[in-house]
Amino acid sequence: xxxxxxxxxxxxxxxxxxxxxxxxxxxxxxxxxxxxxxxxxxxxxxxxxxxxxxxxxxxxxxxxxxxxxxxxxxxxxxxxxxxxxxxxxxxxxxxxxxxxxxxxxxxxxxxxxxxxxxxxxxxxxxxxxxxxxxxxxxxxxxxxxxxxxxxxxxxxxxxxxxxxxxxxxxxxxxxxxxxxxxxxxxxxxxxxxxxxxxxxxxxxxxxxxxxxxxxxxxxxxxxxxxxxxxxxxxxxxxxxxxxxxxxxxxxxxxxxxxx
Amino acid sequence: xxxxxxxxxxxxxxxxxxxxxxxxxxxxxxxxxxxxxxxxxxxxxxxxxxxxxxxxxxxxxxxxxxxxxxxxxxxxxxxxxxxxxxxxxxxxxxxxxxxxxxxxxxxxxxxxxxxxxxxxxxxxxxxxxxx
Numbered sequence: 001x002x003x004x005x006x007x008x009x010x011x012x013x014x015x016x017x018x019x020x021x022x023x024x025x026x027x028x029x030x031x032x033x034x035x036x037x038x039x040x041x042x043x044x045x046x047x048x049x050x051x052x053x054x055x056x057x058x059x060x061x062x063x064x065x066x067x068x069x070x071x072x073x074x075x076x077x078x079x080x081x082x083x084x085x086x087x088x089x090x091x092x093x094x095x096x097x098x099x100x101x102x103x104x105x106x107x108x109x110x111x112x113x114x115x116x117x118x119x120x121x122x123x124x125x126x127x128x129x130x131x132x133x134x135x136x137x138x139x140x141x142x143x144x145x146x147x148x149x150x151x152x153x154x155x156x157x158x159x160x161x162x163x164x165x166x167x168x169x170x171x172x173x174x175x176x177x178x179x180x181x182x183x184x185x186x187x188x189x190x191x192x193x194x195x196x197x198x199x200x201x202x203x204x205x206x207x208x209x210x211x212x213x214x215x216x217x218x219x220x221x222x223x224x225x226x227x228x229x230x231x232x233x234x235x236x237x238x239x240x241x242x243x244x245x246x247x248x249x250x251x252x253x254x255x256x257x258x259x
Numbered sequence: 260x261x262x263x264x265x266x267x268x269x270x271x272x273x274x275x276x277x278x279x280x281x282x283x284x285x286x287x288x289x290x291x292x293x294x295x296x297x298x299x300x301x302x303x304x305x306x307x308x309x310x311x312x313x314x315x316x317x318x319x320x321x322x323x324x325x326x327x328x329x330x331x332x333x334x335x336x337x338x339x340x341x342x343x344x345x346x347x348x349x350x351x352x353x354x355x356x357x358x359x360x361x362x363x364x365x366x367x368x369x370x371x372x373x374x375x376x377x378x379x380x381x382x383x384x385x386x387x388x389x390x
Contacts, residue, residue, distance in 0.1 A: 029296075029300065030300070030302065031302070032274075032276060032294075032296065032302050032357040032358070032388075034296075034357070059298075060296075060298045060300060061298075063296075063297055063298030063299075064296040064297050064298045064300065064357070064358065065297075066297055066324075066327070071298070090299070090317075091298065094298075094299065094317075094320070094321060094324075097321065098324055098325070098328060120311060120313035120314045120317070121299060121313050121314060121316070121317035122317075123314070124311075124313075124314035124315075124317050124318055125317055125318070125321060128318070128321075180329070183325060183328065183329045184329075186325050187322065187325050187326060187329065190318055190321055190322035190325060191322060191341075191343045191350075193318050194315060194318045194319065194322060194343060194350055195343055195345035195348075195349075195350060196345075197311050197314050197315055197318065198290075198310075198311075198315060198345075198348070198350060198363045199347065199348075200345035200346070200347045200348035200349065200350065200363070200366075201345040201346030201347040201348070202345060202346055203343060203344070203345055204344045204345060204346060205344050206341060206342065206343045206344065207341065207342045207344075208326060208329075208338070208340075208341045209338075209339045209340045209341070210337060210338050210339060211337045211339060
């Protein structure tokens with residue numbers, strides 16, 4: 001149907017070329033009309049299966065629709081045709097980061113920047129990923145005592161971690177706590193980077209609202225504290241709790257530091 | 260880069276994200292904003308000239324995805340909105356089916372009013388794009 005519309009737009013004189021199909025698809029994508037764009041890209045790739053433009057658009061659209069496995073396959077098809085395609089490298093790098101593979105992400109971004117040193121998206125992400133791979137300050141890992149942190153009774157979860165994602169304290173602690181710590185560290189780094197890029201100074205705190213829970217974050221150059229409450233927590237009260245527990249954390253960490 | 264939105268009367272309000280963003284960017288204390296797809300593509304931008312649009316869009320999309328993945332996989336509920344507070348202002352980021360809406364606000368903005376306005380806009384976009 002979409003192709004028929006494009007055919008009519010051409011005056012019905014001839015079938016649209018793949019260039020015209022992909023151009024229209026790109027326009028739909030830029031308007032957020034991802035499904036319509038995807039239909040055109042699929043048709044274009046039937047006509048020209050080795051089109052770098054087509055596979056790149058497909059990767060972009062799958063990523064926009066959160067279909068990351070299909071996006072990854074499309075970006076890899078682009079890279080099989082052009083090993084240094086910067087947009088495909090960036091797309092693939094972002095998926096590697098989502099998968100928790102910081103080393104692969106770094107390598108892909110470096111390759112993109114080798115070809116295009118002036119690539120702000122890749123540079124911004126590389127800064128965040130590089131910051132995460134630097135080890136935290138050497139501190140003893142002796143257990144921080146939860147009872148001294150005194151989180152409020154309605155805290156559903158408490159995480160205290162180093163900025164390199166090393167877990168210091170978690171309550172409760174389960175099979176996915178390490179993954180959550182890694183994601184929390186990445187969220188804090190990305191949030192800090194966004195604020196810095198926007199000229200808004202370092203991160204003071206973050207409030208993350210989900211359908212079921214609200215998570216409050218606080219951090220500095222050494223550690224990150226995350227407290228999760230029910231969805232209906234009063235944010236101002238939650239932030240007051242966060243500040244209080246943060247003070248206790250800093251006191252505990254100071255106590256743990258070697259003389 | 261500044262991309263000014265113009266209203267398209269033929270489209271449902273939530274489908275015209277450029278106009279929606281232009282309205283949000285006019286809130287007191289709001290410096291501007293972005294609508295960015297989950298792949299990092301900028302769909303609409305209303306930021307002062309000289310703003311690092313590309314870097315912000317890449318970071319916003321990556322942060323938005325990280326927050327989304329933190330949700331369902333870890334049984335924390337679907338991510339809806341995040342408020343980032345810096346020493347000189349704040350950023351609010353909301354999740355929609357077409358990507359993320361980002362607003363950049365000065366320190367003296369009414370951040371609760373900005374958060375609520377973004378929440379309403381996100382809901383409008385969700386309804387328009389989930390049909």
